[in-house]
Amino acid sequence: MDFRLTDDQRALQAGMRTLLAARYPRERLRAAVDAPHGRSEVLGTQEGAGAPGVHGAAEPAVDRRLWAALGETGFFALRLPEEDGGAGLGLPEAVLLFEEAGRALLPGPLAATQLAAGLVPGAADGTRIVTALDGPGVTAHLASADAVLLLTGDTARLLPVEGGTGPRALAAAPFRSVDPLTPLHRVRELPSPARTAALGPAADAARLRREAALLTAAQQLGSARATLALAVSHARHRTQFGRPVGSFQAVQHLCAQMLVRTDLARAGVYAASLTEAPAEIMGAKLLADSAAIRNARDCLQVHGGLGFTWEADIHLHLKRAWVRACQWQSTEESEEFLANELLMDAAGENAPGVWWDTLGEENVQA
Structure with a gap:
C-alpha cells in the first residue's frame, strides 16, 4: 500500500x-x-x-x-x-x-x-x-x-x-x-x-459513525503533529547551561518517542481512509488518540515550567485531545471491538457483528 x-x-x-x-x-x-x-x-x-x-x-x-x-x-x-x-x-x-x-x-x-x-x-x-x-x-x-x-x-x-x-x-x-x-x-x-x-436509505448510520470516528482520528493526528513541532522547536531554541535543551539525551528521547507515535498514527489513519474497514478505523482511532494525548503530555515536559502556563498552547491541544478521545468511539469501546475481532479470527468466525464471548459458551449478536 x-x-x-x-x-x-x-x-x-x-x-x-x-x-x-x-x-x-x-x-x-x-x-x-x-x-x-x-x-x-x-x-x-x-x-x-x-x-x-x-x-x-x-x-x-x-x-x-x-x-x-x-x-x-x-x-x-x-x-x-x-x-x-x-x-x-x-x-x-x-x-x-x-x-x-x-x-x-x-x-x-x-x-x-x-x-x-x-x-x-x-x-x-x-x-x-x-x-x-x-x-x-x-x-x-x-x-x-x-x-x-x-x-x-x-x-x-x-x-x-x-x-x-x-x-x-x-x-x-x-x-x-x-x-x-x-x-x-x-x-x-x-x-x-x-x-x-x-434521511432515506442512503444515510447508513453505521457507515456515518465509522467515518466520524476516522475524521476525528485525523484531527487527533493533526494535533499530535502540532505538539511534536512545538516540542522540537522549543528544544532547538531554548538554552540551559549555555546550550540548547535539545542537546540533552532525555529531551531527545521524548521527541523521538513523539515522532514514533505520530508516524504510527499517520500510517493507521491513512490506511483506514483507503480500506474503510471497521477494524482498521478502530485501530486508527486508538493510535491517534494515544498519539495526541501522550504527545501533548511529553510536549509539556519538554517545555518545562513554561509549558504549564495558560499562555502556552500545549494545554489546549491536551484538553482537545481528551475530549476527542471520548467522541464516537472511546478507547474502551475501540479496544473491546478489536479484541472481539481477534477472538472471532482465532475461533474461525467470519460473521460480521457477532461477538464471541471469552469462555466460548455462546455467541452474542452485537
Missing part, C-alpha cells in the same frame, strides 16, 4: 493550511480562549448559543463567518459528487483536511457537518451547523447547531433545532468542558421518531 501523497493531495493539504493561517491564525484562537467563557469556572443552564452561564460567562459559539468561509472553499462538500456541487473526492482527501483542522485546533462540529453534506440542506455550503448524536450521552456545540444528526438506528434521522434551541429540544443539560472551546451537553433521552425526519 502506497501512503505517499499525490501532487494534488499535497496541494489540497497546503491550501487548507494556508486558508486556516489566514482565517484562523493563532491570534484568533487565543482571543477565543481568553474570552470570558474560556476562563469561566462553571457553565450554567443556557437557552441558546452564547447565553450567559451562572457566572456571567458566555458559551463559546461557533464562528458562523468562518463556517461559511469553510463552506465556500468546499470543505464540507468535499466528498459530494461534482454534479451535486462537490469535489467528488474521497475519505483519503477528507482525512488530509481534517488533519490540518486538528493542527490548528479549529473548533466546531466539523465531522458531523461534513457527514450531513448532501443529507441536510445548507450543510454543504456552511450556512447551517450540524452536530450529531450516536445515542444518549454527551454531544458538543449543541447550542450553536441548526440541526442534530441522529445516528442511532440503521438509518440516520434529523432533528431540526433552528435558532439555538438544541439544548431545549433535547432536554439537554450543559456541564463544564475541560476544553474551553468545546461546550458540552448531556442528553439523557433521544427524541421520539415522530419529532425527527428520515
Whole structure:
C-alpha cells in the first residue's frame, strides 16, 4: 500500500493550511480562549448559543463567518459528487483536511457537518451547523447547531433545532468542558421518531459513525503533529547551561518517542481512509488518540515550567485531545471491538457483528 501523497493531495493539504493561517491564525484562537467563557469556572443552564452561564460567562459559539468561509472553499462538500456541487473526492482527501483542522485546533462540529453534506440542506455550503448524536450521552456545540444528526438506528434521522434551541429540544443539560472551546451537553433521552425526519436509505448510520470516528482520528493526528513541532522547536531554541535543551539525551528521547507515535498514527489513519474497514478505523482511532494525548503530555515536559502556563498552547491541544478521545468511539469501546475481532479470527468466525464471548459458551449478536 502506497501512503505517499499525490501532487494534488499535497496541494489540497497546503491550501487548507494556508486558508486556516489566514482565517484562523493563532491570534484568533487565543482571543477565543481568553474570552470570558474560556476562563469561566462553571457553565450554567443556557437557552441558546452564547447565553450567559451562572457566572456571567458566555458559551463559546461557533464562528458562523468562518463556517461559511469553510463552506465556500468546499470543505464540507468535499466528498459530494461534482454534479451535486462537490469535489467528488474521497475519505483519503477528507482525512488530509481534517488533519490540518486538528493542527490548528479549529473548533466546531466539523465531522458531523461534513457527514450531513448532501443529507441536510445548507450543510454543504456552511450556512447551517450540524452536530450529531450516536445515542444518549454527551454531544458538543449543541447550542450553536441548526440541526442534530441522529445516528442511532440503521438509518440516520434529523432533528431540526433552528435558532439555538438544541439544548431545549433535547432536554439537554450543559456541564463544564475541560476544553474551553468545546461546550458540552448531556442528553439523557433521544427524541421520539415522530419529532425527527428520515434521511432515506442512503444515510447508513453505521457507515456515518465509522467515518466520524476516522475524521476525528485525523484531527487527533493533526494535533499530535502540532505538539511534536512545538516540542522540537522549543528544544532547538531554548538554552540551559549555555546550550540548547535539545542537546540533552532525555529531551531527545521524548521527541523521538513523539515522532514514533505520530508516524504510527499517520500510517493507521491513512490506511483506514483507503480500506474503510471497521477494524482498521478502530485501530486508527486508538493510535491517534494515544498519539495526541501522550504527545501533548511529553510536549509539556519538554517545555518545562513554561509549558504549564495558560499562555502556552500545549494545554489546549491536551484538553482537545481528551475530549476527542471520548467522541464516537472511546478507547474502551475501540479496544473491546478489536479484541472481539481477534477472538472471532482465532475461533474461525467470519460473521460480521457477532461477538464471541471469552469462555466460548455462546455467541452474542452485537
